[in-house]
Amino acid sequence: MAYENEKLPEEKVFKDPVHRYIHVRDRVIWDVINTREFQRLRRIRQLGTTYLVFHGAEHSRFQHSLGVYEIVRRIIDDGFSGRAEWNEEQRLVTLCAALLHDLGHGPFSHAFEKVFNLDHEHFTQEILLGQTEVHEVLSRVSPDFPQKVADVINKTYPDKLVVSLISSQIDADRMDYLQRDAYYTGVSYGHFDMERILRVMRPTEEQVVIKESGMHAVEDYIMSRYQMYWQVYFHPVSRSAEVILMKILHRARYLHETGYAFTQEPTHFISFFEKEFKLKQYIALDESVLLTYFQLWMEEEDPILSDLCDRFVNRRLFQYAEFDPASQYMKIGELMKLFQQAGLDPEYYLVTDSSSDLPYDFYRPGEENERVPIYLQMKNGDLRELSRMSDVVDAISGKRRTDHKIYYPEDILMDGSNLLHEEILEVLRG
Template sequence: MEKVLRDPIHNHIYIQQQVILDLINTREFQRLRRIKQLGTTSYTFHGAEHSRFSHSVGVYEITRQICDLFERNYPSQKKDDGLWDDNERIVVLCAALLHDLGHGPYSHTFEHIFSTDHEQMTTDIITSPQTEVNQVLKKVGPNFPEKVASVIQKTYPDPQVVQMISSQIDADRMDYLLRDSYFTGTKYGNFDLTRILRVMRPYKEGITFDISGMHAVEDYIVSRFQMYQQVYFHPVSRSMEVILSHLLKRAKYLYTVNKLQLNGATDLLVPFLTGEYSLNDYLHLDDGVLNTCFAVWRDSGDEILSDLAHRFLDRHPLKSVRISPETRKYIPTLEKLVTQAGYSAEYYMDTNDSYDLPYDAYDPHSQNPRTQIELIQNDQSLVELSAISPLVNSITGKVSGDERLFFPREMLAANKQNDLFLPVYEAFDRYIHNDQVVAPE
């Protein structure tokens, strides 16, 4: 059997095994259609409405192409020869498809407030006998769900299988860079996927790349760096995350003092407000459920909850400035000024940091050592990418990103004329501009 899905990134996605089609048709996988891949980024780049579903089938397709290339060019001839064993195809394809299955609505913000873990949820969905996904996987074999989960948990014994979907250059990252670039309308994430796939090679310790493809790999590393700087770390998207976080935090507080209005969709949040939720409770949630809650809360009698819901739904981001060790000392003063202007600093101010390592050479002594990118040379020896690429070496191990202070846009004196609190606004404005807490962006 073969089914074909049309896709704006890969043109066609080929479903060639019944188990893959059956997994796509499960309740748990279909839920991913209702969860945005980039969360609040659509408030900055309006085209970024694509879903976890489309990303997941994209990761499956890239993984399928890698398997085809490995089977055609590097098939195993004997046990432990370091070449590709195509018996691993079905487990890696299932893992690629299901790797994001446990993401919740507005993934990382929701996790932070309600202490959930999407990676653990992915494992739970795959291994729980209650789920349709588990029932489909068990048709392959009684222990097959656990095998698939172990690939995602990086404990599967074959490093080639793990690195296909979890390494510094894997099917997951390659799809989201291309897909996020396309839907945000930017070009930063574009790189030569076809070339990279052509130079990938299996070996005993995992996956390597032919030395002739070094520049294609360099291009991928730089593309990833640019996407983080220009898209993923965008101040407006982070501002909307701050508002979302504070909105959920306020709702959680109001619930604890019996002042949160509950009806319809908001009832689905109760297990998370109490901290006593089941896997089934989690699977009821998606972006639409949370957005419905926010629509209800916009008419709340609690002014803070109502205002934050309005700011989030109607896109009124907070303003932000970059902070540094030298300017951090101003934050308490700025908080006092915000409070004097009538805002709760707890809900209308926050610091948010976004940092990433564009490329990290392997360090076995680090807390979470990353799999390094290795190139195979003409004499069959391996060399780590940054050792021979001046471009990659220049950004290796160098953290990129910043920390920002978020505050109500209304605090800027330029927005206020003849206001009762004008002296407060002017003082705030003076600290932001004259005292070098860096001008807003």
């Protein structure tokens, strides 16, 4: 039997709190799961620093990746199989892309990427196509199979229906992380009727569409996403922790570049500081490595690195205030001078941060990162764009919401009766 069609002697199942069970019968899927690169995702949290706000948010990208795979498996095997619009030959590449779509995420994901100007999607491609165990397993299907999987994740695969299952405004990725993140954070916002959505999904040549009768379930899904972003993903306290994490890495890089003698050398980071790292070094990093360094750097002689690491490890986070860069940009210069007078380096202790989200967008042809909208399939077979039919979705469609905050160590400013501290706090709160 060809490897791509080989089944396990007995179905393997993962017990899952969101989907109850995740079913694996394909030999390829099972072998990919057991590679070192995929197992590494157990050591990368799905929500980065959010566990410092919602203490249950300790779940990993390993769990999420299995969840996305399971949703796609159900869509294909239970919903699309046998339909003329679905090409059964695309099944395995779609399942592998679903399973591996987050393979390139680094420790604390987006914060780590910002510091070193990296792109996790680039590293997903590198792992799929490089000298890795994942590449070796996928190559057993055919020499060009790893490239096919990479193309699906990169949104360049010729079958747009396959791509839409993994990456669109109503894809398996979003359907899993909304429910999974809601479950582990303990909030109610991310719950929606996924079972209903799966029942009304229909394949077309270009993308997945939704039967007209499923519109209200999709409305609920869109609003769930909207609420999760502002109540969980952009939570200001989580962003405070992320700011400190980034400043730790900025400080460590600065100290390395200026010849500081570390008590604990940043061995795992040097190649990143010098922009000479290889894929093997990237894969070797996970969150346990970073946290170990942070623990050790709490004892460094450099007071800024030591303080920032202590803040992150022991959750002594920065306070925040609302900040409007359009009308308050003059405030930054004034604050920087006051912070310097107070003996605080504003480079590390006065930080502005912005978060932005577009919950749903209609088709804007030619625009950068244009989004393919969600279409409803009417009873006569016609397709209608969702916001044209739904007043709820229309109300938020195309509307980008942005939130700006300024972060600072209130505990230091409040320590003592220095009038300068009071002046700083007055400016921040003003």
